[in-house]
Each structure stands twice: as structure tokens, then as C-alpha cells.
Amino acid sequence: MIFLVDLENVGSEGLRGARYLSWEDEVIIFYSQVCEKVQQGYLHQLMEACCRWEICKLKKTGKNALDFYIATKLGEIFGRGYPGKIGIVSRDQGYKSVRDYWKSRAKPSREVILGVTLEQCILSAQEGRARTAQVREWLRPVRLETEFVRYQERLRIRESLEMAFADTGYQEQLGRIVGLFEKQSGKKILYLDTVKNFGKKDGLEIYRKMRTLIG
Numbered sequence: 001m002i003f004l005v006d007l008e009n010v011g012s013e014g015l016r017g018a019r020y021l022s023w024e025d026e027v028i029i030f031y032s033q034v035c036e037k038v039q040q041g042y043l044h045q046l047m048e049a050c051c052r053w054e055i056c057k058l059k060k061t062g063k064n065a066l067d068f069y070i071a072t073k074l075g076e077i078f079g080r081g082y083p084g085k086i087g088i089v090s091r092d093q094g095y096k097s098v099r100d101y102w103k104s105r106a107k108p109s110r111e112v113i114l115g116v117t118l119e120q121c122i123l124s125a126q127e128g129r130a131r132t133a134q135v136r137e138w139l140r141p142v143r144l145e146t147e148f149v150r151y152q153e154r155l156r157i158r159e160s161l162e163m164a165f166a167d168t169g170y171q172e173q174l175g176r177i178v179g180l181f182e183k184q185s186g187k188k189i190l191y192l193d194t195v196k197n198f199g200k201k202d203g204l205e206i207y208r209k210m211r212t213l214i215g
Contacts, residue, residue: 001125002077003118004070006090007031008058010116012038014089017119018045020131025051027118028073030066032058064094071098078102078110087113087121157181157213164209170202181210190214 005014007029015038021027027046029038046053056073058065067090074086088095099112115121123135158178165171180197184190190210195203 001085001087001122001127002026002082003028003087003089003121004073005029005118006066006070006088006092007038008035008066009090009092011035012042014117015039015042015046016117017122017135018042018049020119020122020135021046021049021051022131023050023052025049027051027053029053029055030058030069030073031055032061032066034061067092067094070095074098074102074112078106083107083109085109085111085113085125085127087115087118087125089115089118089121091116154182160213161210164213165206168209170206173198173206177206177210181213184210184214187211187214 001024003025005027007014008031015027015029018027056069058069070088070090074088077086088098095112095114099114102110102112111125113121113124115124119135119139122131123139126132161174161178161181165174165177170177176197180190180193184193191203191207194207194210197203198206
């Protein structure tokens with residue numbers, strides 16, 4: 001999928017969801033001297049995703065100038081035969097006209113997706129890929145009280161493990177131990193995972209202390 005980002009309109013927040021990209025994707029960031037900086041973390045996510053990305057700077061300022069750049073680039077991409085979907089990342093409602101134009105003239109596989117972030121475009125594209133489900137789960141509303149109860153349970157577990165491993169040689173490994181315990185789905189699986197991560201000797205000793213905390 002190709003994403004055209006109006007950085008001047010959405011800012012760094014428009015790049016939210018970069019972690020879901022892959023080598024198959026391409027991101028083109030349109031910007032001007034009004035907005036030349038982005039949060040470093042999002043650029044790191046773009047590079048870690050191994051997707052193709054480039055930048056396009058507005059040469060002369062003017063009303064809706066970046067919008068025309070993006071609309072022109074979209075036409076160029078479809079014109080050279082690109083068969084997939086293109087996401088426009090912007091809050092500008094004017095892009096609905098661009099979307100409607102291509103909907104009436106392009107093949108069904110060619111579709112313009114609108115969203116204010118990369119992740120919204122991914123979700124709206126309904127690609128049927130694993131990342132769509134990941135984005136949907138990430139954005140799913142949850143009850144605050146329910147999540148706080150879960151947090152309290154995790155906190156209780158952590159405090160219990162801190163007490164169990166106090167004055168042992170494994171205190172520096174507590175983060176890894178907590179992670180294993182939280183993922184456990186039974187004593188047998190916990191034992192195997194612990195031995196795999198810490199070796200047979202240390203793993204068995206760590207497991208014995210964790211086993212007493214399993215209900």
C-alpha cells in the first residue's frame with residue numbers, strides 16, 4: 001500500500017501506525033518550510049519496518065499548494081499502472097473529491113483511502129491481513145475500570161515475585177521473570193519456558209519459586 005502524508009496538516013501524529021508497515025509499503029511525506037520536523041521515534045519505526053519512504057518539499061508556498069502536490073502524485077502513481085490502494089493521510093475534507101473521482105473511474109483494486117493517521121488508513125483499507133486485526137485491537141475501546149483491575153492484579157503478581165526473589169541472585173532478572181509468569185498458561189508450560197530462558201539449573205530454581213504463586 002502507498003501512503004501520501006500531508007505533514008503540514010497532520011504533523012508527526014499522522015505517522016502513528018508506522019510500526020505496522022512492511023517492506024511492501026511506501027510512504028511519501030509532503031511538507032513545507034512551515035513544518036519541517038517530525039518526531040524521531042516515528043522515523044525510526046519507518047526505517048525498522050524496512051518500507052520505502054521519501055520526502056517531497058513544497059517549492060513555493062500558496063493556498064492548498066500541498067493538496068495539489070498530493071493529488072497530482074496520486075494521479076501519477078495510478079497513471080503508471082499501480083494496481084493497489086493509496087492512503088491519503090490528512091484532515092482536509094477536500095480529499096473526499098479525489099476519492100470519489102477515482103472510485104467512479106478506477107478498477108475496484110484501485111482505491112483511495114482517507115485517514116488522519118497511517119493506522120487509520122490501514123484499518124479503513126480492510127486488506128484482510130494480520131495487521132488490520134492488530135490495528136483494530138489496538139484501537140478497540142475498553143472499560144477503564146476493567147483495565148485498572150487487571151493492572152492491580154499484575155502489580156500484585158510483581159510484588160509477590162519481588163518478595164519471592166528478594167536476597168537471591170536473580171533480582172536483576174526480575175523483569176524477565178515477571179514477563180514469563182504473566183504469560184504462563186499452566187505449570188508445565190511455565191517450567192519449559194523458564195528452563196528455555198534460564199537454562200536447566202537456574203531455570204529449575206526460578207521455577208520452584210514461581211510455582212508457589214500459581215493458583
